[in-house]
Amino acid sequence: MLESARTPGMNIYTYSEVEDASGFVGNFKVKIRKKARYVNNDCNGCGACYEVCPAYGYDEFNEGMNPRKAIYASFTQAVPSIAQIDMTKCIKCGLCESACELNAIDFDQEEEIIEIEVGSIIVATGWDEYEPETGYLGYNVYPNVITQLKLERILAPNGPTFGHLVRPSDGKNPKNILFIQCVGSRDLTKQTYCSAGVCCMISIKNTKLIKQHLPDVDITVAYMDIRAAGKDYEEYFTASRKEGIKYVRTNISKIHEDPETHNLKVILQNTLSTAGLKEFEYDLIVLSCAMVPPKGIEKIERILKLETSQDGFFKEFHSRLNPIDTKIPGIALAGASQGPKSIAESIAQGRAAASSLARLMSKDKYRILLIRANVDKELCAKCGLCELNCPYDAIKIESDGAEVNDILCRGCGSCLANCPSEAITLRYYREPQYEKQIDAILEEI
Amino acid sequence: MAGTIRAQYPATIRPIRINCTGRVTPSLMMRAIGKGADGVLVAG
Numbered sequence: 400m401l402e403s404a405r406t407p408g409m410n411i412y413t414y415s416e417v418e419d420a421s422g423f424v425g426n427f428k429v430k431i432r433k434k435a436r437y438v439n440n441d442c443n444g445c446g447a448c449y450e451v452c453p454a455y456g457y458d459e460f461n462e463g464m465n466p467r468k469a470i471y472a473s474f475t476q477a478v479p480s481i482a483q484i485d486m487t488k489c490i491k492c493g494l495c496e497s498a499c500e501l502n503a504i505d506f507d508q509e510e511e512i513i514e515i516e517v518g519s520i521i522v523a524t525g526w527d528e529y530e531p532e533t534g535y536l537g538y539n540v541y542p543n544v545i546t547q548l549k550l551e552r553i554l555a556p557n558g559p560t561f562g563h564l565v566r567p568s569d570g571k572n573p574k575n576i577l578f579i580q581c582v583g584s585r586d587l588t589k590q591t592y593c594s595a596g597v598c599c600m601i602s603i604k605n606t607k608l609i610k611q612h613l614p615d616v617d618i619t620v621a622y623m624d625i626r627a628a629g630k631d632y633e634e635y636f637t638a639s640r641k642e643g644i645k646y647v648r649t650n651i652s653k654i655h656e657d658p659e660t661h662n663l664k665v666i667l668q669n670t671l672s673t674a675g676l677k678e679f680e681y682d683l684i685v686l687s688c689a690m691v692p693p694k695g696i697e698k699i700e701r702i703l704k705l706e707t708s709q710d711g712f713f714k715e716f717h718s719r720l721n722p723i724d725t726k727i728p729g730i731a732l733a734g735a736s737q738g739p740k741s742i743a744e745s746i747a748q749g750r751a752a753a754s755s756l757a758r759l760m761s762k763d764k765y766r767i768l769l770i771r772a773n774v775d776k777e778l779c780a781k782c783g784l785c786e787l788n789c790p791y792d793a794i795k796i797e798s799d800g801a802e803v804n805d806i807l808c809r810g811c812g813s814c815l816a817n818c819p820s821e822a823i824t825l826r827y828y829r830e831p832q833y834e835k836q837i838d839a840i841l842e843e844i
Numbered sequence: 845m846a847g848t849i850r851a852q853y854p855a856t857i858r859p860i861r862i863n864c865t866g867r868v869t870p871s872l873m874m875r876a877i878g879k880g881a882d883g884v885l886v887a888g
Contacts, residue, residue, distance in 0.1 A: 770863065788866070812867030828863060833872055840858040841879035 404478045410515075411478060416695075418512060420520070420702050423806045424729025424765060427517045435508040436483035442503035444472060444480030448495035456488040458559070461552045464567075465559035470495050470504075475557050519729040519756040522713060523749065524699060526735035529583035529590065529689040536579065536686060537654040542568040543661050544654065544684045546582075547601055554608055564612055566683045568661035572613060573682035577665060578602045579651055580622040584689030592710050594690040594739040596626035602687050603627070603636055606644045619645045619679075621667060629741065654684060690739040703730060704792070712738045723751045728765070728806065731755050769826050770810035776800035778822035785814035785823060857885075864888070 404411050412431055419430040454469035469488040472480065482503075484495075496504045528548045533539040538546070543566050545553075556562040566573045580598060583589045599622070606618045625646065627636040640646060648671045655664040663684050668676045692711040700707055705725055706714040713736050716724040724731050731752035734745035759765070772785075772794065779800035786794050786801070793807035794814055801814075801823070815823035824830070846853075862868060865888045873884045 790866075811864030812862070813864060816867050816869045825863070825867065828867065830869075830872075833860065833862075834875060836860050837872065837876045838879060840860070841876065841881055 400478045401476065412513075413478060414473075414483065417699065417702060423804060424727075424759065425518050425806075427520060427729065428514055429517060429520070430512055430514050433511050433513060435510045436481060437486065437489075437504065437506055437508050438470075438482045438484065439503050439505045439508065440479075440481065441501045442481040442499075443501065444482060445500075446472070446482075447498045447500070448482055448504065451494040451498045453492060453494065454488050454490050456485045461559045462546075462549045464549065464552060518760045519731070520703065521731050521733050521749075521752045521756065522699065522703065522705070522725075522736050523733040523752075524693050524696060524713075524736040526690040526739065527693045529691045531582060531686065531688065536582065536651065537656065537663065537684070538686060541654065541656040541661070541663060541684075542566075543573075543656075543663055543682065544686065547598065547605070547685055547687050550605055550685050551601075554605065554612075562612075564609060564616075566661075573616065575617045575681045576609065576619070576683045576685065577663075577679075577681040578606065578618070578620040578685045578687055580620065580625075580687045582686040582688045583691075585623060590689045590691060590710065592689075592739070593626060595741065595744075596628055596632070597690060597739055597741050598687040599626050600629075600632060600635070600741065602685070603639045605685070606639050607635075607642065610642050610644070617645075618643075619647055619681075621647050621649050621651055623648070623650065629743070690735060693736075696736075703727065705730065708738075710738065712736065723748060723755050729756070729759065765806060767805060768810065770828065771805050771808045771826055772803045772810065772812070772814050773824050773826060774801045774803055775822045775824070778820045780820045780822070782819060784817045784819065788813045788817045862888075 400411075403409055412433060414436060415431050415433045417429060418432045420427060422428045448470045449468045449472075452468035452470045455466045456469055456471075457463040458465050458467040458471075460474040469490070470482050470484045472482055491506065496506075528546060530546075531538040537544040545567065552558040553560055553564060554562060564572060580602060581593075584592060584594050584598070602620055603625075606620065609616055609618060625636055627633045647667065647669045649667045649669055651665055651667055653666070656662070657664065657680075663681045664678055665681065665684075666676055666678050668674070692707070696707070696711065696713070699705070700713070704727060708714040713725065713732050715722045715732055715737050716726055722732075722737060733749040733752040734740065737748070740748070776799055781796050781800060783796050786796055790811065790813065791807050791809055793804045793809070795802050795804070810825060810828070812825045812828060815821075815825055865886050868886055873886075876884050
């Protein structure tokens with residue numbers, strides 16, 4: 400991200416949201432809402448204000464596990480390196496203003512809406528971790544049941560515990576950890592899909608990481624199937640098993656807590672052995688949750704007039720033959736916006752999306768099929784039914800009659816079926832052509 | 845889909861390809877029925 404920010408000709412708008420988009424390939428106009436940071440661009444991220452700020456909030460980047468000040472950097476490597484104020488927590492004491500040597504604090508800053516012109520759009524909205532409902536497998540009820548993302552932050556050197564693996568209830572090192580796979584995925588009542596093996600690989604990675612930190616920890620992974628499909632993935636899984644991590648094929652329905660020790664009791668049965676049900680006790684349980692479409696995906700879907708597939712992720716042009724582009728020319732998808740996928744696959748798709756659009760933008764001309772609606776303006780009564788019925792916003796009523804945008808038009812013909820004046824025709828699919836076809840077919844009867 | 849699962853349909857059904865079901869007008873359907881078709885199925 401830092402490298403991109405330093406590249407000439409590249410503008411990054413962080414802490415911003417897309418509000419509206421119009422136009423077509425080569426001529427998109429996008430409105431972006433730049434939210435107010437209450438700190439201007441003179442800020443160099445020195446952090447003097449963080450130290451003096453007396454108000455606290457929860458650090459969203461660390462999954463709310465540690466406090467942060469009301470004036471803060473969203474995360475260590477944030478681009479640009481500018482502090483921001485959480486106005487829901489700020490008490491407007493002004494201590495940051497006096498601590499700032501660069502006079503960068505600006506309490507009167509307002510959000511602004513800018514409009515930019517772009518030729519093409521890549522949607523890379525990513526994913527969210529599935530949040531189980533409170534009580535499901537003890538989530539949000541028992542302190543020592545955490546999700547995979549929380550474990551990631553706990554294990555991170557810049558995380559809330561500086562990389563020390565401790566359990567939330569008492570801050571002690573856990574001795575016995577259970578990973579539960581497929582939480583919220585491959586479940587007919589929740590997400591029916593498999594998150595492309597990403598949660599399997601994250602668990603395998605974290606078991607190895609924990610073994611490096613604390614070699615004496617006993618780790619069990621409860622799985623349905625380990626989906627280690629990819630280059631070197633199976634070897635990685637084998638290496639994890641060689642380190643003594645137990646993989647148990649089972650399905651866990653319920654977790655109980657010992658209220659005194661906050662240890663968790665699980666009844667499970669290894670379905671690959673003849674051993675019956677047995678109760679086990681764990682210090683920490685990690686839920687490996689599904690990848691789900693990010694919050695706000697509906698808004699982008701509505702603004703860009705995209706479609707989503709059944710799983711809620713953006714729909715591609717063709718799931719096998721063209722998983723890069725969308726049905727709208729000039730808009731491509733990258734990464735998990737199109738469906739759950741790993742980092743390597745996301746990078747591959749991001750590069751593919753960039754080259755797909757670069758190929759489109761490097762030419763001065765854009766080739767289209769001639770199957771487009773055609774308006775006879777002499778006949779047009781400007782009633783507006785075509786404009787109302789066009790799914791692609793390709794037809795507009797002008798002063799002299801309906802005008803078709805040949806690039807947005809996809810030749811579906813909804814406009815001419817609705818035209819009371821019969822002023823619209825579709826090239827290659829005119830009324831007499833269909834009439835002749837019907838007549839020829841029915842002649843034999 | 846019907847093709848990949850090798851679904852069978854009577855030989856007396858005659859398909860006409862149309863870009864979009866939105867394109868189908870009542871006049872086309874009535875023409876087919878007027879010319880002797882037993883029915884018109886708009887599928888898609």
